[in-house]
Amino acid sequence: MALLGHPAPGLYIGLMSGTSMDGVDAVLADIGAGGGTVKVLRHGHAPFSPALRAELMALNQAGDNELHRAALAANGLALAYAERVDALLADLPRAQVQAIGAHGQTVRHRPGEFDGHGYTLQLLNGALLAERCGIPVVCDFRSRDVAAGGQGAPLVPAFHAALFARAGQAAAVLNLGGIANLTLLGAQGAVTGFDCGPANALLDGWCERHTGHAYDDGGRWAASGRVDEALLARWLQEPFFHRAPPKSTGRDLFDPGWLDREVPAGLKPEDVQATLAELTVRPIVADLQRHAPAARQLWVCGGGAFNQHLMQRLSALLPGVRVAPTSEAGIDVMQVEAAAFAWLAQAFMEQRPGNLQEVTGALEPRVLGAWHPAG
Incomplete structure (x- = not known):
């Protein structure tokens, strides 16, 4: 694994589940130093189970016992993500993958509201995903931009x-x-x-x-x-x-x-x-x-x-x-967003800012993401 803050070309996995709530898109991409080149090597998609999809949809609105339900949904999403990683790497050594960039599932997005800071919430147990896959995980990409006064979106x-x-x-x-x-x-x-x-x-x-x-x-x-x-x-x-x-x-x-x-x-x-x-x-x-x-x-x-x-x-x-x-x-319509989060994981590894002030309105460029090392 490359050292943080140094050039980190190599293989990255991107995992995306968006506001369509239709399931998980996963890519394995070869990304050059500085993020200047991106080649998608493999792609997979799987729908959510009906139960997980229903719970993620429900958690977009206020409801009973939200903290407990959100924690379990975050676990369920981590396991669904891990299944996509398994499929991508069926015949490849996991040690070849530098990191996984995992978006998580947005269930609330209220930047700048309420207390002047607001929040954005993407459910995902990144620690569980790192344990399950044995690969470092970068997730929670949007929160730092919101903390810096930005919208946290779009990041692509x-x-x-x-x-x-x-x-x-x-x-x-x-x-x-x-x-x-x-x-x-x-x-x-x-x-x-x-x-x-x-x-x-x-x-x-x-x-x-x-x-x-x-x-x-x-x-x-x-x-x-x-x-x-x-x-x-x-x-x-x-x-x-x-x-x-x-x-x-x-x-x-x-x-x-x-x-x-x-x-x-x-x-x-x-x-x-x-x-x-x-x-x-x-x-x-x-x-x-x-x-x-x-x-x-x-x-x-x-x-x-x-x-x-x-x-x-x-x-x-x-x-x-x-x-x-x-x-x-040159890039399939269903690969673009997942590849973007592989690219953002590589930016984190190199400690390059992933946001654009002109897009999100953040005060300054920021390195985005939270890091969960492999076991």
Whole structure:
């Protein structure tokens, strides 16, 4: 294992479970010194067990005996992560892996609120994961940025810049997970980014509620409906959409309760789905046009990249911008976020800052993560 604070190229594992709550993505990546090169060698995905998913969803809201339940859920997530590590390393010595970068499961995200500091909470028993895997673990990436006055999110723009930035070319990277977030890559090297609003969190929730399916396959159900423009206009008055960056959001705002409060009775479910899809797309389009009008390339990753309805609507509303999945740039849409946390683990090993002040609003760059050495 490399010494902290020294160049630490080599193999890293990234583990991600996002606000879509659809399961765990895991990658094994070969990362060069300074994070300048990233090659994904292996990738795996596994859905959560129904019981773990239900408990993680429930813990997004206040409930009885939360401390006990959250601790057990953190254990359960560590074990689910460990199974993905086992699958990645079935025929490889674990000693070859420098570290695991593990995101954990966000269940609350309230930066800057309540006492002027706020908090962000990603459930994960990192010590248990290190014991179970026999590999050092870096986790809890977001808390230090929040402590430094930042939003704690998004953290992927620095990684996006390492992979997708091209000198002289303005571009953007869009992650369509539970929440949509944009990274803006300026032609002269500037990097900014922020959360735009809901994506799969609301789309999947409404689809599961009315069809029994976990997600709208290809966006076909949304495409079958009609957008209610009056309802959409009301939804777009949500103050979050009009806040200036830096900004971030999550299921604290766009949760199943939002659907209960904001969807009027009597509408056809497929029309609501079509309107929710448009609620995903239009803030993205407005933000891209407002903050990066020179961008002519939009790379899309996350599960929403498989939603052809969303992809078509983005293309239709962004004439002159090429909208394409990141797989066309050399990295599968389902690998990007997990690879980002492998990259952030390597940054921790080298004691390089992982946040960008321009993105999160933190007072200064900070090394991100908490360290759990291998047994």
